Amino acid sequence: MDFTRLAINRRTALLTSAAIAANVMNPLRAFAQETPRKGGVFNVHYGAEQRQLNPSIQASTGVYIISGKIQENLVDLDADGKPVGVLAESWESSPDGKTVTFKLRKGVTWHDGKPFTSADVAFTAMNMWKKILNYGSTLQLFLTAVDTPDAHTAVFRYERPMPLNLLLRALPDLGYISARHLYESGDIRPNPVNLAPVGTGPFKFVKYERGQYVMADRNPDYWRPNAPYLDRIVWRVITDRAAAAAQMEAGELHYSPFSGLTISDMSRLSKDKRFVVSTKGNEGNARTNTIEFNFRRKELSDIRVRRAVAHAINVPFFIDNFLGDFAKLGTGPIPSTSADFYPGAGTPQYPYDKAKAAALLDEAGYKAGSGGTRFSLRLLPAPWGEDISLWSTFIQQSLSEVGITVEIVRNDGGGFLKQVYDEHAFDLATGWHQYRNDPAVSTTVWYRSGQPKGAPWTNQWGWQDPAVDKTIDDAATEVDPAKRKALYAEFVKQVNTEIPVWMPIEQIFVTVISAKARNHSNTPRWGSSSWHDLWLSA
């Protein structure tokens, strides 16, 4: 399997050399090649329909892929992963970290013609982010008020210091603004606007036929000059992955985001010149595969057993043979794509060593009985992707070689969350941990004790470590970026020593897109971004 970055590089190289050649022979033609073309309909694969489309109250890629084009956030990430203003033009934090002031963009209007002001920001922050938005309610827990001294200034007031770099890295996902005048009366959740979003973005919502498609058209009054280029975007609901691949090939789809096709179809299409298959543009959506241990099982509460499990699995072999270039060896909860917080690979690691695993198990007092079996465990894999299914079978086979019998218990999404995070009816569980640009957003909850029972993707292992809790709490309110980074390095070292959860594989979502698309995958969260500069060549 030779694709993704390699394929991209070859493509880019070819294009560049072609452009140079054309330039020499015919400068006009080269110019024509570079000029963005207006018009065209962009067809997007939409795999999992959501219950509503408002990104101010639901943080998930299934919402951003549509409404990220219709509604806008205060800040987004630029090509280098640095925060860049969208609806906010500038920002500053007070020295104590308790006040963050945003200067808002002027002359922006909602799709219904009303002006965008600081009142919209204050309303969204206090009523949606703080009260309803998943992860937003944790991020904004200590937000007490948003002051609006004038129509284009919003002052966020916090009870405890809010690190500016945390806020700016969380807001691309958790900072979408909704129009106050459409939401201020009545309940927010059942509001019909949630299914017919109104925003300030480059595309205007047109129509949503459940089970079929969502359609949005060019916003002629968009605040960025000469944008957007596309006339229309259509998101087609296709639940069958193989059918989606067929529609890509038939030319009925231009783009399948977030690893929406099967691994085999993605590697097949990567050899096809009509498509670009790459992990580029998804760096902001990194995830790690997990092994979650239930400490209520006597055997697993022993650190030697957890380490033996980690040592027993040949992760590089699994990646090479099952995931290919779409994945790499992980080193813990903070993935290497996180330039701001990645602590390096110097933290405790557990390379494949079957003999050591067996020795650790012997030492813990679990000698192999008759038939070579030490004890047996129930493993619950999450149903989110085929990699998890493969990974759980690989865990089963690896552990059987060191004398641990594993029974795999499969559930659908709702069932998995209920059994693992609410009923704790598992010994081992495996799924994805999503890293959202800053460890405080959705990573440290996997380790911080005191999570309410039933909260998915949190520490439900029956494990508690006061030292880890302290590091997490200190880092969450530390305003000095260098000190924060050091605290998170310490955090990774601590949790990699104890391994209540082991995260040995790093993955980035894979994009499959038509080679006709231009200006795509140019930011770390491109699939979720506004696509104001995306265009289709003829």
Next chain:
Amino acid sequence: MRILRLAGRRLAASIPTLALILIGVFLLLQFAPGDTVDAMMAQMGGGDAATATELRKFYGLDLSIPAQLGNYLWRLVRLDLGFSSIYGKPVASVILERLPPTILLMTASLSFAFFFGIVFGVIAARGVNKWPDTLISILGLIFYATPSFWFGLMAIVVFSIYLQWLPAGGFENIGALQTGIWRTLDIARHLVLPTLTLGLIFLAIYLRIMRASMLEVLNLDYVRTARAKGLDETRVVIRHVLRNALLPMVTLIGLQAGTMLGGSVVVESVFSLPGLGRLAYESVVQRDLNTLLGIVFVSALLVIIVNFAVDLVYARLDPRISAEG
């Protein structure tokens, strides 16, 4: 009037069955771990416990199971199917939106399978153990043995990707919204492959049944009499044999109307059609109890209606069977 009375009686007789089915499905879904809020959390990629509690209250899940069931049945008595938690609107309107593609697909594939089943069955029976019979039987066996999702995907590869004759999926052309006759033609074009995919398995069954039933009837005494009268073979087959041979076929249609609703889940997924089968699948995964029960209710009604129609057709085909019987 007689028909109406019969219909009324049939409907009344099926009410206990319907009630049992609904209660059964309700209880069965309680055994599945997780509820619609868990499913929603899974979809959102996380949320906190307070949100979950609030959502459970919002969806009426904080009540006890008997209370929920009681509420549901009481609403049903008033012909209210309830509110869908994934769609955020009344279940009745959600189902009404999804019904047309399923009914179109079902009618088209049943008609296709029925018509060609008769034609091929008759041809096979007329030339029993000769090459047309062998060819038709082999083809029938292949269609029957092929899983429909595979057949659907292969049809897409050949007709949509390679030949580019037909669309690869969807119910109608979204890029250019059409009206009137053009829209009808457009939808018909989109339904060709799904109809073939769903219909071929049933075609295989129908042609086997038709062939066997033709062979049986061809050996009856009255057929010999008809031949002895000097009627030509075509007349014997069409006027005398076919009518009697059709009875088992009609029975089968009644039985398979239900099977087809189920079989359409796969075809609807492969061809991205917004039908009832996919809605049912989605409601199970999302633990949307109201929608699922609504679909069960509507499907049961459909099956009852089809079987009623089958009874009426019986009476027409064979006057000895009275519709009163």
